[in-house]
Amino acid sequence: xxxxxxxxxxxxxxxxxxxxxxxxxxxxxxxxxxxxxxxxxxxxxxxxxxxxxxxxxxxxxxxxxxxxxxxxxxxxxxxxxxxxxxxxxxxxxxxxxxxxxxxxxxxxxxxxxxxxxxxxxxxxxxxxxxxxxxxxxxxxxxxxxxxxxxxxxxxxxxxxxxxxxxxxxxxxxxxxxxxxxxxxxxxxxxxxxxxxxxxxxxxxxxxxxxxxxxxxxxxxxxxxxxxxxxxxxxxxxxxxxxxxxxxxxxxxxxxxxxxxxxxxxxxxxxxxxxxxxxxxxxxxxxxxxxxxxxxxxxxxxxxxxxxxxxxxxxxxxxxxxxxxxxxxxxxxxxxxxxxxxxxxxxxxxxxxxxxxxxxxxxxxxxxxxxxxxxxxxxxxxxxxxxxxxxxxxxxxxxxxxxxxxxxxxxxxxxxxxxxxxxxxxxxxxxxxxxxxxxxxxxxxxxxxxxxxxxxxxxxxxxxxxxxxxxxxxxxxxxxxxxxxxxxxxxxxxxxxxxxxxxxxxxxxxxxxxxxxxxxxxxxxxxxxxxxxxxx
Amino acid sequence: xxxxxxxxxxxxxxxxxxxxxxxxxxxxxxxxxxxxxxxxxxxxxxxxxxxxxxxxxxxxxxxxxxxxxxxxxxxxxxxxxxxxxxxxxxxxxxxxxxxxxxxxxxxxxxxxxxxxxxxxxxxxxxxxxxxxxxxxxxxxxxxxxxxxxxxxxxxxxxxxxxxxxxxxxxxxxxxxxxxxxxxxxxxxxxxxxxxxxxxxxxxxxxxxxxxxxxxxxxxxxxxxxxxxxxxxxxxxxxxxxxxxxxxxxxxxxxxxxxxxxxxxxxxxxxxxxxxxxxxxxxxxxxxxxxxxxxxxxxxxxxxxxxxxxxxxxxxxxxxxxxxxxxxxxxxxxxxxxxxxxxxxxxxxxxxxxxxxxxxxxxxxxxxxxxxxxxxxxxxxxxxxxxxxx
Numbered sequence: 040x041x042x043x044x045x046x047x048x049x050x051x052x053x054x055x056x057x058x059x060x061x062x063x064x065x066x067x068x069x070x071x072x073x074x075x076x077x078x079x080x081x082x083x084x085x086x087x088x089x090x091x092x093x094x095x096x097x098x099x100x101x102x103x104x105x106x107x108x109x110x111x112x113x114x115x116x117x118x119x120x121x122x123x124x125x126x127x128x129x130x131x132x133x134x135x136x137x138x139x140x141x142x143x144x145x146x147x148x149x150x151x152x153x154x155x156x157x158x159x160x161x162x163x164x165x166x167x168x169x170x171x172x173x174x175x176x177x178x179x180x181x182x183x184x185x186x187x188x189x190x191x192x193x194x195x196x197x198x199x200x201x202x203x204x205x206x207x208x209x210x211x212x213x214x215x216x217x218x219x220x221x222x223x224x225x226x227x228x229x230x231x232x233x234x235x236x237x238x239x240x241x242x243x244x245x246x247x248x249x250x251x252x253x254x255x256x257x258x259x260x261x262x263x264x265x266x267x268x269x270x271x272x273x274x275x276x277x278x279x280x281x282x283x284x285x286x287x288x289x290x291x292x293x294x295x296x297x298x299x300x301x302x303x304x305x306x307x308x309x310x311x312x313x314x315x316x317x318x319x320x321x322x323x324x325x326x327x328x329x330x331x332x333x334x335x336x337x338x339x340x341x342x343x344x345x346x347x348x349x350x351x352x353x354x355x356x357x358x359x360x361x362x363x364x365x366x367x368x369x370x371x372x373x374x375x376x377x378x379x380x381x382x383x384x385x386x387x388x389x390x391x392x393x394x395x396x397x398x399x400x401x402x403x404x405x406x407x408x409x410x411x412x413x414x415x416x417x418x419x420x421x422x423x424x425x426x427x428x429x430x431x432x433x434x435x436x437x438x439x440x441x442x443x444x445x446x447x448x449x450x451x452x453x454x455x456x457x458x459x460x461x462x463x464x465x466x467x468x469x470x471x472x473x474x475x476x477x478x479x480x481x482x483x484x485x486x487x488x489x490x491x492x493x494x495x496x497x498x499x500x501x502x503x504x505x506x507x508x509x510x511x512x513x514x515x516x517x518x519x520x521x522x523x524x525x526x527x528x529x530x531x532x533x534x535x536x537x538x539x540x541x542x543x544x545x546x547x548x549x550x551x552x553x554x555x556x557x558x559x560x561x562x563x564x565x566x567x568x569x570x571x572x573x574x
Numbered sequence: 575x576x577x578x579x580x581x582x583x584x585x586x587x588x589x590x591x592x593x594x595x596x597x598x599x600x601x602x603x604x605x606x607x608x609x610x611x612x613x614x615x616x617x618x619x620x621x622x623x624x625x626x627x628x629x630x631x632x633x634x635x636x637x638x639x640x641x642x643x644x645x646x647x648x649x650x651x652x653x654x655x656x657x658x659x660x661x662x663x664x665x666x667x668x669x670x671x672x673x674x675x676x677x678x679x680x681x682x683x684x685x686x687x688x689x690x691x692x693x694x695x696x697x698x699x700x701x702x703x704x705x706x707x708x709x710x711x712x713x714x715x716x717x718x719x720x721x722x723x724x725x726x727x728x729x730x731x732x733x734x735x736x737x738x739x740x741x742x743x744x745x746x747x748x749x750x751x752x753x754x755x756x757x758x759x760x761x762x763x764x765x766x767x768x769x770x771x772x773x774x775x776x777x778x779x780x781x782x783x784x785x786x787x788x789x790x791x792x793x794x795x796x797x798x799x800x801x802x803x804x805x806x807x808x809x810x811x812x813x814x815x816x817x818x819x820x821x822x823x824x825x826x827x828x829x830x831x832x833x834x835x836x837x838x839x840x841x842x843x844x845x846x847x848x849x850x851x852x853x854x855x856x857x858x859x860x861x862x863x864x865x866x867x868x869x870x871x872x873x874x875x876x877x878x879x880x881x882x883x884x885x886x887x888x889x890x891x892x893x894x895x896x897x898x899x900x901x902x903x904x905x906x907x908x909x910x911x912x913x914x915x916x917x918x919x920x921x922x923x924x925x926x927x928x929x930x931x932x933x934x935x936x937x938x939x940x941x942x943x944x945x946x947x948x949x950x951x952x953x954x955x956x957x958x959x960x961x962x963x
Binding site: 479480 | 645646670672674675676677685686699750751754
């Protein structure tokens with residue numbers, strides 16, 4: 040944080056004016072090329088699919104498609120709603136109440152972020168099979184909503200915790216002084232200020248639900264995405280898959296548009312100066328044991344079940360009561376995951392830099408266009424981008440078909456906006472104000488970028504790389520469609536052990552644990568970064 | 575005073591060493607609903623080695639002018655020269671890093687990722703190939719030590735900017751700006767974020783330091799006390815124009831118009847008319863406080879022509895006899911006080927301010943007598959403005 044003081048300094052005061060200067064041509068061209076490339080696969084797919092209206096209408100009229108659409112919408116709405124309730128509720132519990140061990144709970148509640156949703160589902164299915172083999176409780180919509188909500192609610196919880204901590208308690212106190220009670224003050228003053236954080240997290244979750252494949256396949260709930268993957272891999276019906284992709288893409292666009300409308304203008308959370316001071320906590324009083332129990336139960340479900348299954352499965356595998364561990368394959372999958380994720384993180388960071396720089400430093404229609412273009416690609420389910428990349432490479436870039444390079448390209452397109460979003464925060468802090476001073480000291484523009492802008496933005500740039508690494512490491516759907524034959528990531532190797540029939544977690548456990556170890560490190564760093572923001 | 579002005583004028587005539595000149599500079603920013611003309615033809619001359627203050631209310635364009643001089647923005651028209659080198663002209667723009675003009679921003683704005691020494695050494699070419707030699711590195715370290723010594727922070731090289739107080743950050747910012755030996759250093763309201771005591775102390779220090787180094791300095795400020803006490807040349811800006819440029823005394827004694835007068839200090843403006851007075855050789859005007867020697871700042875001075883006579887509160891006093899006035903209110907400042915009066919026994923006349931010693935403040939409602947202090951024929955020489963403004 041550069042603090043409220045530097046923002047008002049005169050060199051910075053004219054920032055909005057000086058931003059009207061035109062961006063360097065090279066930067067503009069670079070950003071436009073990136074925008075074009077990230078739109079290319081989607082554009083191709085939409086044009087191809089959209090240009091055959093007969094097929095589209097035919098597919099839409101089939102009764103299965105209608106069911107799939109309804110399923111997708113129901114699941115997305117239910118999981119998003121449950122996650123908002125869960126995420127906001129838990130955030131309030133750890134930030135605003137006198138719950139015992141608050142700092143411990145704060146971190147614990149965020150940890151499900153480190154376990155991919157399909158791994159959580161896998162462990163639930165395996166546990167369910169072992170405990171109650173005849174029960175179908177966790178299958179279908181009910182199971183999907185419960186399991187997926189437990190897996191993805193941190194996407195709402197984390198930003199809301201950060202936003203709650205950054206709020207100026209003076210607003211709520213003023214409302215109280217004006218005659219509101221604690222609850223009306225919260226709903227009228229505090230909750231509206233959390234809108235941006237909640238909207239951002241919900242959008243991520245809703246998009247995730249539309250794109251989820253692995254978890255829903257295991258929990259036996261058919262959505263558009265599972266149907267598309269099925270049509271490509273099992274039924275070999277690429278035309279039908281493409282048409283369904285267009286329907287799914289349209290849904291994603293509607294969601295994105297709705298989010299922009301809902302979010303409106305983000306209001307500043309703190310208007311006053313000085314250090315934020317914590318608001319007086321709400322007393323839980325006699326209900327304290329009850330809330331502690333709720334927290335314990337929740338963590339037992341969200342973290343206990345997956346961890347227990349993994350450890351238990353690993354013990355089984357090691358004691359040879361289950362299938363023996365294929366160490367060579369595990370090693371190969373782990374190293375391939377690390378390689379592709381690392382390559383993706385580096386590439387996405389480099390590609391994102393021009394887009395973020397342009398968006399922060401030179402706002403205008405070109406900047407908006409390139410930034411939105413990356414978001415459009417991200418809002419589309421991975422399966423849609425994968426299909427587009429498959430078609431594009433088969434048609435025009437055959438040497439790329441079935442290579443790791445194509446997989447990395449897919450990852451980069453999918454996760455680019457994550458890097459852009461993280462970098463922008465840092466570039467905002469590295470205000471042009473510092474560039475001006477550097478220039479006045481006789482340092483040219485390029486060296487100024489290297490000596491001033493980049494070091495100041497580095498923490499955020501690094502955080503963006505971490506996020507991309509995390510996401511690429513646990514990606515399943517796109518990897519299933521794009522990975523070269525014979526090469527497996529941990530996610531696909533883990534997926535291969537389900538074989539469609541889940542009986543035991545033993546053979547999956549080594550992959551799951553390795554995957555969780557790989558993704559947990561960046562997840563933990565991300566959690567720390569969100570919960571303890573440093574300058 | 576007038577004589578002194580003339581002498582100063584002659585000195586600058588004899589050594590016309592101009593450090594920086596700004597000629598007819600304009601700058602308009604696109605804005606809605608209408609474009610904003612921030613500068614509308616600014617002229618400014620800064621003499622080598624001088625300390626010039628650009629004084630104006632917020633929004634007058636002073637920060638824009640500073641940014642143009644530093645090279646952060648381009649003027650729409652006009653010319654900026656550094657002695658004989660053109661920095662900005664139509665079709666020509668020297669980038670900031672080639673201007674050799676330093677800047678000390680408000681709040682210091684030290685690079686947060688660098689130590690104090692690294693901040694000071696930032697402009698000393700550490701990223702150039704030829705600076706890699708051991709000799710260059712040693713010279714650089716010596717220069718940093720010398721500058722930190724100069725600003726009184728010799729032991730602070732390894733500190734982080736966040737560990738310094740506001741005043742210390744400003745000093746480091748000054749050292750950083752002076753390090754590459756700039757031809758001109760721009761001070762952008764550098765004291766405004768500090769508390770009153772520290773501000774006064776740091777101002778004195780900075781002035782002394784700049785005198786010792788001999789660097790030409792331009793201070794942008796909205797604080798008239800700061801401008802008058804620090805600078806040896808003051809340029810007043812209003813609505814994108816330099817409306818008056820003179821020595822601090824010159825501006826205080828002979829302001830160009832009543833607005834400038836009111837901007838740089840408390841004023842008493844009384845309606846009057848020019849008269850012939852055989853006792854006073856200079857032109858003089860008759861006002862509610864009697865006959866005053868005036869200097870013409872407007873109007874022709876024709877006898878019995880209407881005018882506005884400008885007096886300062888310290889030129890008036892409360893005495894045993896004089897014009898009757900009612901006390902409206904008083905303000906106590908410690909070292910002195912201001913008494914707000916309205917002339918006339920019933921307090922219906924024009925308002926008047928009198929500065930008196932703080933321990934003798936009258937009470938509201940008192941009836942007092944007010945008169946012009948000292949020798950009214952020679953000591954006052956109040957500016958008289960034309961009424962037809």
